[in-house]
Amino acid sequence: MPLSREIHLVDRPKGMPEPEHFAMVETQVGDAPDGGVLVQNLYMSVDPAMRPRLTAGQELNEAMMGGALGRVVQSKSDAFKVGDLVSNRLGFREYFTSDGKGLTKLAADPELPVTVHMHALGMTGFTAYGGLLDIGKLKDGEQVFVSTAAGAVGSVAAQIAKIKGCYVVGSTGAADKADWLRNEVGLDAVINYKETPIREAVEAATPKGIDVYFDNVGGDHLEAALRRMNTLGRIPVCGFISGYNSGRSAVSNLSNIIYSRVMLRGFVGTDFMHLYGDFQRDMAGWLKEGKMKYQETILDGIANAPNALIGLMQGVNSGKMLVKLAD
Amino acid sequence: MPLSREIHLVDRPKGMPEPEHFAMVETQVGDAPDGGVLVQNLYMSVDPAMRPRLTAGQELNEAMMGGALGRVVQSKSDAFKVGDLVSNRLGFREYFTSDGKGLTKLAADPELPVTVHMHALGMTGFTAYGGLLDIGKLKDGEQVFVSTAAGAVGSVAAQIAKIKGCYVVGSTGAADKADWLRNEVGLDAVINYKETPIREAVEAATPKGIDVYFDNVGGDHLEAALRRMNTLGRIPVCGFISGYNSGRSAVSNLSNIIYSRVMLRGFVGTDFMHLYGDFQRDMAGWLKEGKMKYQETILDGIANAPNALIGLMQGVNSGKMLVKLAD
Incomplete structure (x- = not known):
């Protein structure tokens, strides 16, 4: 008792x-x-x-x-x-x-x-894994942008994309996190959105556009990504943390999805439970090999x-x- | 010459x-x-x-x-x-x-x-056909909302949904068009958004929510639909006519797609050319049978x-x- x-x-x-x-x-x-x-x-x-x-x-x-x-x-x-x-x-x-x-x-x-x-080996990592591979239909070598890339989900998503041979840009709001993404994780480009306006930063960091934007933020991050989406791009929407506390997640340029035929899809981990076994094997391997920080x-x-x-x-x-x- | x-x-x-x-x-x-x-x-x-x-x-x-x-x-x-x-x-x-x-x-x-x-039998109708059936993955008997339902694309989309046994709500901005949708086309509910605020009208007209919203409008129509989307709902985005002239198509409640795991997808007719033969046969038949006004x-x-x-x-x-x- x-x-x-x-x-x-x-x-x-x-x-x-x-x-x-x-x-x-x-x-x-x-x-x-x-x-x-x-x-x-x-x-x-x-x-x-x-x-x-x-x-x-x-x-x-x-x-x-x-x-x-x-x-x-x-x-x-x-x-x-x-x-x-x-x-x-x-x-x-x-x-x-x-x-x-x-x-x-x-x-x-x-x-x-x-x-x-x-x-990484729980629902957080599985959300990144399925969101990127199942919802986002990531293909090897694509152009990828991940917001809150130093966060629990974002950091796994960004590293899976790197493992798949993609060009990966990550955003974060703190200098120490940006350092970690640059030096430990080894992303191709890192954006500190508190230092550079997100729109300009995303444009500069994605010379070949974006095939998959893994969205944890919504709001101005999503607007910045929508400007850069390649034809038939995909936006798995994991969270809109920008709107959780402000109550706002307004997006003004959603019409861009028409011309580039972009898909947005909200999802939760249970949407792709059929991948859970694959995920556990892949992720345990990546962790033991030191590929997943x-x-x-x-x-x-x-x-x-x-x-x-x-x-x-x-x-x-x-x-x-x-x-x-x-x- | x-x-x-x-x-x-x-x-x-x-x-x-x-x-x-x-x-x-x-x-x-x-x-x-x-x-x-x-x-x-x-x-x-x-x-x-x-x-x-x-x-x-x-x-x-x-x-x-x-x-x-x-x-x-x-x-x-x-x-x-x-x-x-x-x-x-x-x-x-x-x-x-x-x-x-x-x-x-x-x-x-x-x-x-x-x-x-x-x-109806050209690209306009094909856009409605593929948008609804291929992008929107419409299933027989679902709950459907079509904006600008008296328009060239919308009227075809709304009628295909009716032919597929769906409950279909259509919006329009003129009384004569609303009459046509009610009396000639036979939609289950018709919204005149110039008479009733779109948000309240969509809520009242969709007691079982919305499985597929065929969007020609964006803006406040899309916001009204996002409030009513059922789990795993789909929004084929054909156009954002609300923003074409105003330059604005802001949507404030896009975060709803996360909780209901909704898909939005912009598209054009060439995204589903593999369906063109099926479309021509189906549509010619519907036109001759008088099922497609x-x-x-x-x-x-x-x-x-x-x-x-x-x-x-x-x-x-x-x-x-x-x-x-x-x-």
């Missing part, structure tokens, strides 16, 4: 989320139910897609939802034993009980740090979960933003 | 095109060259897609380009004989000579008026070609806008 701390949404942010929109609540969690398990979360994930749910979708005054990696600490289930690692959607809390539904047993790769299963920003303790979400919106993280809840 | 009148673009309109942006020029056309033909145009087509070319693409002080149907009046070619009907891109002029490149011999269907080859607005004489283009932008036409150049 552990005491569990959990994070509630207590008010809906209009713009940027602030600490007062959240509250930490202590609650007593029961033993594993008959046929079920008691899980202790070890790490929880903080993602841009959480922001729209704060406006609509996430109930007020309940523990928030979010991806997490936990360990079974008590089991009355035949399907799980104590010590099993389980992926779950019940982040923002230290413990929970479950009948097993919604839990996915994780066969952690012993040659890799367990946290990679929460980004990553960064993690790990805050410690559940009390930091609101700060992690707020910081993510401000771009303070490098790569995947995680909160460590237990060893 | 006929005298031919032709229409030149002499100035680029900023907003709506005006008569002073055009000039009629008389020119002497030579005999058919060796191996070539002399063609007299009978009808020329006026299309919304011409507007962006007035801003960029159409050369100044040259005869304008546009779809036309002509008759061979002199031939020194083995491929054409006098009297052959030929589709061509050299509208806005009465006569021209050609080596035959760019001319497509038309096997006019004797059971149908020749002008249907310039709309159409309207034509035919102005007389080449001097009216600028008025036809200006009138099209103002929406004065019912259905396909044509200019008759000769019998």
Whole structure:
């Protein structure tokens, strides 16, 4: 019967989320139910897609939802034993009980740090993989632009494109991230949109136009890309982080898609689950070969979960933003 | 050696095109060259897609380009004989000579008026057919919204969707066109966007949401549709007539495509040429069976070609806008 701390949404942010929109609540969690398990979360994930749910979708005054990696600490289930690692959607809390539904047993790769299963080798990486290859129909050697290329999804997308022999331009909003993309990841061109207007920067960096724009941003990034799209170009739309807090994601030159016959497509990872096996094999290989670099920003303790979400919106993280809840 | 009148673009309109942006020029056309033909145009087509070319693409002080149907009046070619009907891109002029490149011999269907080859049974209809079935992947019985549904492309798209058993909503900006869509075409719901705000009207007319939005308009129509798109909905984007003259086609809620995983795709008729044979058989059948209604607005004489283009932008036409150049 552990005491569990959990994070509630207590008010809906209009713009940027602030600490007062959240509250930490202590609650007593029961033993594993008959046929079920008691899980202790070890790490929880903080993602841009959480922001729209704060406006609509996430109930007020309940523990928030979010991806997490936990360990079974008590089991009355035949399907799980104590010590099993389980992926779950019940982040923002230290413990929970479950009948097993919604839990996915994780066969952690012993040659890799367990946290990679929460980004490059997890749904974050899969979103980049399927978005680029399935939705974006990337072909070897094409011209690629990735926004928020130092982010958790963007950095995987940019590196997959490099592995596929493409010319890859990435944008980011911080000098240290730009350095990482240039020197560690080795992109062909890196744009710091806080230093150079995005429109001019994208034009200068894409002399052969853009075949695939992997969009995490929307707004002025999307406008800049639309000006440069090649005929039959594709824009997999993973997120519009530019509009999540401002509420605006207006795009003024969408008509460009007509003349160049460009496709835009919003997507989520479940749109291409048939590729999950291929993804796991490819990505584990790339990670072990050192072809897939990553960064993690790990805050410690559940009390930091609101700060992690707020910081993510401000771009303070490098790569995947995680909160460590237990060893 | 006929005298031919032709229409030149002499100035680029900023907003709506005006008569002073055009000039009629008389020119002497030579005999058919060796191996070539002399063609007299009978009808020329006026299309919304011409507007962006007035801003960029159409050369100044040259005869304008546009779809036309002509008759061979002199031939020194083995491929054409006098009297052959030929589709061509050299509208806005009465006569021209050609080596035959760019001319497509038309096997006019004797059971149908020749002008249907310039709309329902021509590229206009093919654009609707392929846009809906190939780009839009329309399935029988889906929920469909078509903007400018009384227009040349929109009216064909809306009727194909009806033939496929779909629930079809059409928008138009004039009461007589709304009547035609309701009473002649038999759409399930008709929106007159000049009488009812488009957003409220689309919401009220689509209780089961929208699976396919065939977009000819962009702007506020697209915004209204994006609010109602069902999961995995598709938006074939044929034109953004709302932005052609205002220069604006801003869309503020494009982020909706992420949550509903919606596809937008700009297209032109040549994207699905593999369907042309199917289209010709289907459409000729529908026309003869009376399942495909159409309207034509035919102005007389080449001097009216600028008025036809200006009138099209103002929406004065019912259905396909044509200019008759000769019998």
